[in-house]
Amino acid sequence: MITREPHIFDPPANVFAAAGRGIIMACQGTGQALLLLLGAAAQTPHLFSRKNRDDVMRQLYLVGIKSLGVVSVVALFTGMILALQAGLELRRYGQENNIGTLVCVSMLREMGPFMTGLVIAASVGSAIAAQMGTMTVAEEIAALDVMSINPLRYLMMPRLVALAVMLPLLTVYTNLLGIFGGAIVGATQLGVSLEAYFDNAFRYAENKDLYVGLFKAFLFGLIVVTVACHQGFAATEGAVGVGRATRRTVIVSFLLILVVGYFVTRMFYQ
Amino acid sequence: MIRFENVTKRFGAKTVLDGLSFEIEKGETFVVVGTSGAGKSVSLRHMIRLLTPDAGRVWVGDDCVNEAGGKKLERILGRFGVLFQSGALLQWLNVEDNVCLPLRQKSKRPDGEIRRLAAEKLALVGLEGVGDKTPDNISGGMRKRVGLARAIVTEPEIILYDEPTSGLDPVISRQIDLLIDDLRKKLGVTSVVVTHDLYSALYVGTRVAMLHEGKFVVCAPPEEFVASEHPIVRDFLQAQSIADMHDVRKAFGK
Numbered sequence: 001m002i003t004r005e006p007h008i009f010d011p012p013a014n015v016f017a018a019a020g021r022g023i024i025m026a027c028q029g030t031g032q033a034l035l036l037l038l039g040a041a042a043q044t045p046h047l048f049s050r051k052n053r054d055d056v057m058r059q060l061y062l063v064g065i066k067s068l069g070v071v072s073v074v075a076l077f078t079g080m081i082l083a084l085q086a087g088l089e090l091r092r093y094g095q096e097n098n099i100g101t102l103v104c105v106s107m108l109r110e111m112g113p114f115m116t117g118l119v120i121a122a123s124v125g126s127a128i129a130a131q132m133g134t135m136t137v138a139e140e141i142a143a144l145d146v147m148s149i150n151p152l153r154y155l156m157m158p159r160l161v162a163l164a165v166m167l168p169l170l171t172v173y174t175n176l177l178g179i180f181g182g183a184i185v186g187a188t189q190l191g192v193s194l195e196a197y198f199d200n201a202f203r204y205a206e207n208k209d210l211y212v213g214l215f216k217a218f219l220f221g222l223i224v225v226t227v228a229c230h231q232g233f234a235a236t237e238g239a240v241g242v243g244r245a246t247r248r249t250v251i252v253s254f255l256l257i258l259v260v261g262y263f264v265t266r267m268f269y270q
Numbered sequence: 271m272i273r274f275e276n277v278t279k280r281f282g283a284k285t286v287l288d289g290l291s292f293e294i295e296k297g298e299t300f301v302v303v304g305t306s307g308a309g310k311s312v313s314l315r316h317m318i319r320l321l322t323p324d325a326g327r328v329w330v331g332d333d334c335v336n337e338a339g340g341k342k343l344e345r346i347l348g349r350f351g352v353l354f355q356s357g358a359l360l361q362w363l364n365v366e367d368n369v370c371l372p373l374r375q376k377s378k379r380p381d382g383e384i385r386r387l388a389a390e391k392l393a394l395v396g397l398e399g400v401g402d403k404t405p406d407n408i409s410g411g412m413r414k415r416v417g418l419a420r421a422i423v424t425e426p427e428i429i430l431y432d433e434p435t436s437g438l439d440p441v442i443s444r445q446i447d448l449l450i451d452d453l454r455k456k457l458g459v460t461s462v463v464v465t466h467d468l469y470s471a472l473y474v475g476t477r478v479a480m481l482h483e484g485k486f487v488v489c490a491p492p493e494e495f496v497a498s499e500h501p502i503v504r505d506f507l508q509a510q511s512i513a514d515m516h517d518v519r520k521a522f523g524k
Contacts, residue, residue: 001320010282140359142358143352147347148348148376
């Protein structure tokens with residue numbers, strides 16, 4: 001059962017008791033979130049079953065297609081800013097032709113998955129947390145539990161699949177648009193021809209850069225859906241609790257995306 | 271059919287259920303009344319494992335609910351239909367899909383048959399022709415009736431009603447009460463109703479229990495309940511202007 005019993009604690013006696021309780025609750029929360037992720041992952045064999053197919057398709061559409069607008073703007077301007085900042089510096093040394101390499105490698109390795117992860121955490125993650133939170137406080141999750149309809153299969157698994165599939169795909173799209181945005185700035189602001197830009201862009205980029213970036217995006221997708229569902233399922237106290245779950249989802253997802261992104265980079269490039 | 275054995279439940283320093291023991295027989299409508307925060311819904315939630323007792327046991331038939339897990343718990347829960355206080359309908363599904371949900375997710379019946387059963391149950395609760403409306407486009411009373419249709423679509427042995435008339439106007443409340451009574455007669459189910467509405471309790475109940483400070487202070491058939499001299503019961507009856515069963519029957523036009 002996903003529905004949890006309410007925990008009512010006495011006020012902590014002092015600052016150390018409060019800190020200790022905070023640490024214990026953070027550990028419990030991490031454990032619960034990982035169990036949710038494993039539970040939902042265990043339901044993925046039912047992905048194409050009659051009962052889940054439509055929900056999975058709807059979530060793929062919501063995460064992938066509905067996010068295209070905001071991802072496009074963010075991707076394009078990320079590439080443009082990278083090209084402009086780097087280009088202005090490189091021009092002092094007559095190296096502006098190399099901005100293609102810089103933009104391409106930055107987008108593939110870091111900026112593509114990172115920016116896509118942040119955008120999806122803020123848009124899709126917060127929406128999932130708000131929806132799950134509202135369902136929890138309105139007893140809809142309890143109703144599913146009582147009807148023996150597993151919320152991990154019915155609600156979380158379609159969202160897990162959608163984010164795990166769509167975040168890497170959106171990252172590919174972000175990479176392409178970012179590199180294209182850099183090309184526009186190169187051609188219009190820095191006097192770098194499109195031919196020179198793309199020639200440089202793909203000369204030093206490796207397949208590994210793309211794969212590592214996509215692996216990061218996949219992990220970011222798991223992070224966003226796990227944090228959002230965990231926070232949503234734990235929501236209490238009506239609208240205030242739903243707001244709190246949504247805010248925490250965005251904050252925790254952002255922090256985990258940063259930290260996990262760093263460690264994946266270290267693992268593959270050090 | 272349902273048995274509580276010395277069930278104790280605490281939330282922080284507050285003891286909500288204090289060694290509560292009672293038994294509900296098959297086919298009866300057992301009503302739990304009490305003031306807000308007395309623990310009525312808490313006792314109901316123990317029957318379906320949304321809460322587990324700090325001490326004591328809850329039995330459904332020969333199965334101990336608080337010790338069951340996995341398939342056994344699923345089998346126990348399959349005996350229940352639950353009408354939640356808010357209806358607990360899924361907002362993105364229309365009325366028909368909400369009622370179809372338990373069968374679509376838990377049975378292998380063809381979709382046509384599931385739709386037919388859903389339409390049958392919607393008709394039973396007096397809702398025909400609203401299948402394509404979404405929950406936010408129907409009234410509170412209709413939402414409760416849709417919740418009830420969803421609760422009975424799997425043809426459960428036991429139906430739990432959590433505050434079925436709260437937030438509804440008196441006319442709609444009486445309609446819901448008549449419906450609960452009607453369902454017991456038509457389906458022969460065992461019902462447990464939690465309410466603070468004494469008119470409702472005394473009309474639908476075969477036994478009414480007053481929960482106060484974690485225990486039942488009175489648990490008796492409606493006629494005996496109304497005649498009780500217990501001060502908590504008397505206060506409750508007076509607060510709702512009920513002198514005898516005649517007042518209750520009058521409220522229902524009988």
